[in-house]
Amino acid sequence: MNSLLATLGSKLTERWLNLLVLPGALFLAATSVGTALGHRHWHDVDRLRTGLDDLAAHAALDRTGTAALLVALALLTATAASLCAQFLGGAIERYWLRFGRDPLSRALTARRARRWKERDATLDEAVGHVHRTGTGPDGAVLIPSSALARIQALTEARDRVALREPARPTWYGDRMQAAADRVEAAYGVDLAALWPRLWLTLPEPAVRQIQSAHDSFTAAARLAAWAVAYALLAFWWWPAALVTLGCAAVVRFRARTAVDALAGLIEAAVDVHGRELATRVGLIPPEAPGLLAHDTGDAMSAVFRKAD
Structure with a gap:
């Protein structure tokens, strides 16, 4: 039990560092540099070095308690920035997939x-x-x-x-919509009604692959949130705009790749396991031959919608 708790603790610490502390600390450092240099002195290393020397020479930093408090404050600030980026990333993810009325x-x-x-x-x-x-x-x-x-x-x-x-x-929303349309055209089933039930019956390898694709899309949306943050920083320090452009290029590639993989895996899950679900809910007998029939898909949609 102790080894299990130690393993879980190390994984949680690693996840906390990778997702919260490191991205936030990097943005906090860029913000500090940008605020100190500004547009006019954007590459003035001597100015930055002088500022750091003045800060290090401050008498309060000689006290261990003060230094520890500043480190804790920096960690909390970095974590708060990362939490804000995660919240914004979730909003961006929903915005990408919106219907848009x-x-x-x-x-x-x-x-x-x-x-x-x-x-x-x-x-x-x-x-x-x-x-x-x-x-x-x-x-x-x-x-x-x-x-x-x-x-x-x-x-x-x-x-x-x-x-x-x-x-x-958006392309992302249309790619997911295309998966739903193709499933309905092939099997006559409403993917929105089918998916929560199908998810409960999928084997572990399929769940892991779908979850991995969704996590990749979430990570791309979170990176888009950081791109927005660096774009705001560019108003005070223009080199941050280069970071924004780089992040935007990576976001576009990763988000498209992740959504395409996610939509394909969802379709594949219906292809492979949709008939099994119809058997489990009693719409077709286990020994029935062939693929999932269109009328069976219609019946599944009616059952899962509960006549709404």
Whole structure:
């Protein structure tokens, strides 16, 4: 038991340091440097060194109690800054996945829908103008490799906007919406009603993979919160803007990767375990052959919604 408690304590301490103390301490140090130097002396190392020497020469710092109090205050301030970043990160995560019924969100959704339709029309036009070069031995249509490469490029350009016609103001929300739409189209089941029940039946490896993808998305949103914090610091010390740009680039890549993985894993969970859930709730017998049928999916949705 003592070894278990020691292990848990070390893991909690490591998590506290990595998630709360270190990011907050880094931002606190950047804020101190930026406040001391400002825009005019943004790279004046001598000015910074002089300020640190003056601080170290302060008589109060010679007392052990005062120094310990300052260290504790710095740790508390760093922790508070990290907690604020986590709170803001949660708000950013919800903002990314919002449906968006306010005027600004509706305008963003309409703009993304126009871009998607334009690229989809270009893709349809390219497909319509493809010249067939014959058929293969299995009856497949053969087209020139250059035309195939162009169609692939146009498809990727359209999918960068959204996999389906946009219904939400952000790519992240549309990617999750696409997963729900694809599940409903394939099985006739409402993913929002299905998912809490399916989550309870998933095996541990699947839970870990889905949780890991969600944690990656949460971490990207938290990094976006730090980007906002450094953007505010840039009003006093412009090099912080470089940190903001770097964080923003990393955030975009990590958030897209995480959401794409999360949506794919959710679809895979329904593909692999949806029929098992239907068996558990008594909608189909265990010995029934085949995939999850569309009418069974409709019945699952009706049961899980409880006739709402």
